[in-house]
Amino acid sequence: MTTLQYLTQQGINAISIGSLYALMAIGLAMVFGILRLINFAHGDLIMVGSYGALLLLVLGTPFWVAALGGIVASTIAGLLMERVAYRPIRGAPDVSMLLTSFAVTILLENVAILVFSPTPRAFPAPSFLNSTFRFGQLQISKIDVVAIIVAVILLVLLTLFVTRTKLGISMRAASEDLLAARLMGINVNGVIATAFALGSMMAGVVGLLWSARVGKVDPLMGFYPVLKAFVASVIGGLGSLPGAVLGGFLLGFLEILLQGLLPSSLAPFRDAFVFVALIILLLFRPNGIMGSAEREKI
Amino acid sequence: MLTLEDVNVYYGQVHALKGVTIEVKEGELVALLGANGAGKSTTLMTVSGILRPHSGHIHYEGRDLTRSSPYDIVQFGIGHCPEGRHIFGSLTVRENLLMGAVQRKDQAEVLSDMEWVCSLFPVLAERIRQSGATLSGGEQQMLAIGRALMGRPRLLLMDEPSLGLAPVIVQLIFRVIKQLHQQGVTILLVEQNARQALQVANLCYLMETGRVVMSGPVEALRTNPEVERIYLGGSAA
Numbered sequence: 313m314t315t316l317q318y319l320t321q322q323g324i325n326a327i328s329i330g331s332l333y334a335l336m337a338i339g340l341a342m343v344f345g346i347l348r349l350i351n352f353a354h355g356d357l358i359m360v361g362s363y364g365a366l367l368l369l370v371l372g373t374p375f376w377v378a379a380l381g382g383i384v385a386s387t388i389a390g391l392l393m394e395r396v397a398y399r400p401i402r403g404a405p406d407v408s409m410l411l412t413s414f415a416v417t418i419l420l421e422n423v424a425i426l427v428f429s430p431t432p433r434a435f436p437a438p439s440f441l442n443s444t445f446r447f448g449q450l451q452i453s454k455i456d457v458v459a460i461i462v463a464v465i466l467l468v469l470l471t472l473f474v475t476r477t478k479l480g481i482s483m484r485a486a487s488e489d490l491l492a493a494r495l496m497g498i499n500v501n502g503v504i505a506t507a508f509a510l511g512s513m514m515a516g517v518v519g520l521l522w523s524a525r526v527g528k529v530d531p532l533m534g535f536y537p538v539l540k541a542f543v544a545s546v547i548g549g550l551g552s553l554p555g556a557v558l559g560g561f562l563l564g565f566l567e568i569l570l571q572g573l574l575p576s577s578l579a580p581f582r583d584a585f586v587f588v589a590l591i592i593l594l595l596f597r598p599n600g601i602m603g604s605a606e607r608e609k610i
Numbered sequence: 611m612l613t614l615e616d617v618n619v620y621y622g623q624v625h626a627l628k629g630v631t632i633e634v635k636e637g638e639l640v641a642l643l644g645a646n647g648a649g650k651s652t653t654l655m656t657v658s659g660i661l662r663p664h665s666g667h668i669h670y671e672g673r674d675l676t677r678s679s680p681y682d683i684v685q686f687g688i689g690h691c692p693e694g695r696h697i698f699g700s701l702t703v704r705e706n707l708l709m710g711a712v713q714r715k716d717q718a719e720v721l722s723d724m725e726w727v728c729s730l731f732p733v734l735a736e737r738i739r740q741s742g743a744t745l746s747g748g749e750q751q752m753l754a755i756g757r758a759l760m761g762r763p764r765l766l767l768m769d770e771p772s773l774g775l776a777p778v779i780v781q782l783i784f785r786v787i788k789q790l791h792q793q794g795v796t797i798l799l800v801e802q803n804a805r806q807a808l809q810v811a812n813l814c815y816l817m818e819t820g821r822v823v824m825s826g827p828v829e830a831l832r833t834n835p836e837v838e839r840i841y842l843g844g845s846a847a
Contacts (some may be wrong), residue, residue, distance in 0.1 A: 352779060485698045485709050492696035495658055497684025497713045548737065 390512025
């Protein structure tokens with residue numbers, strides 16, 4: 313394999329992983345922007361969506377129906393989470409909200425363990441997703457291509473939503489200045505529910521792509537993705553949507569780069585290197601790359 | 611049109627409004643004067659539903675607003691131009707103005723109102739695609755007023771619209787306030803610039819440490835020696 317081919321392959325790998333991180337980070341960023349809440353339970357929406365899809369697959373529905381069902385399950389779970397856990401404590405100190413999100417995580421994961429057992433289950437993604445495109449010696453797995461295409465479509469749709477629709481502009485307004493948003497008569501509950509719904513829907517999509525990629529689902533599968541998404545949104549600047557996307561892709565590239573560069577004896581410590589890079593970045597840009605310094609909760 | 615009856619508001623343990631009673635009749639321009647911490651902004655925030663009164667009642671056009679949400683209060687026709695402008699800095703001027711009309715469904719009318727606001731403040735038309743954060747302080751205040759007007763309020767609450775602005779901008783803003791009043795908008799104006807406020811207002815309330823201590827037509831207050839001494843800086847100016 314030539315160097316160019318190797319770079320292309322790793323580049324596509326990085327973009328694909330970065331797409332998943334970006335989609336997850338957006339979900340965190342939308343909610344954080346308005347509520348100043350880091351919703352760690354966001355990762356569990358991946359799990360809910362994947363199990364939802366798996367359940368439908370086991371029942372014999374076609375893959376696309378199961379995929380749709382999984383995304384719907386994530387979305388409903390996200391909306392319920394907001395309504396049941398977060399709305400009642402709106403206005404509470406940030407720490408209380410953060411702790412609530414840990415409680416929601418623990419609850420969801422343990423319910424999943426009780427219902428589905430802690431044993432991972434195979435996720436039967438359709439065979440076309442597991443095959444590869446071949447260009448000479450270059451191999452590109454189709455799931456990577458699908459992930460990139462899906463991410464690009466969702467990012468374009470999201471951009472149109474937040475710049476062209478009243479609800480989308482309201483969301484940006486509420487995220488910038490909640491007091492002014494309320495004084496203008498923006499329906500803040502509606503905007504927050506929309507942020508949760510969109511973020512959860514994207515988490516559902518990520519869940520499907522993730523499960524298809526690793527071939528299995530388990531009750532704790534949301535932990536690493538939400539951690540990565542959190543890192544990505546810190547890199548980009550918490551609460552900034554463009555920052556979340558940028559952070560997601562940067563993190564994807566960093567990981568693949570380290571994977572390629574690190575000698576095999578150090579490879580298990582890849583994440584440690586990622587966090588060192590994060591610390592260095594935060595020393596120079598404490599609010600992330602696109603974060604603004606003046607963020608005050610009202 | 612708007613009455614506050616014996617309204618008490620607390621911030622935690624702090625008794626911020628102590629039995630405030632204020633009446634604003636349709637078509638009036640009422641000034642609410644007082645020093646820092648007198649409770650003027652608190653009064654406006656309570657009318658807008660951001661703060662809840664502990665006791666007392668707020669009536670607006672026959673409705674009891676005491677338990678209404680800020681969302682409903684905007685729908686009833688009350689606009690609020692907050693102290694410190696609170697414009698959306700990352701949104702464009704146009705998007706800021708649209709947010710002022712966020713509850714309105716009459717799209718064509720909204721666009722023609724946007725043209726009207728731009729005719730009141732031509733500089734906004736020049737900056738329509740710029741983000742709010744790139745505007746100067748005076749321009750941001752114009753945007754904040756324009757944004758509040760986009761909701762076509764029948765009662766406009768204005769909180770310190772002249773604070774920290776150059777004299778020429780203050781003149782412009784008071785000209786617009788006068789013009790709005792002449793066009794039939796009822797205005798409740800909070801100001802520290804008592805001299806300017808007393809020139810445009812019909813009625814005036816004076817607040818001190820959470821209480822209304824004096825009220826009446828501006829002519830009477832302007833000649834009141836105590837008001838002159840405390841709020842108008844004596845005979846110096």
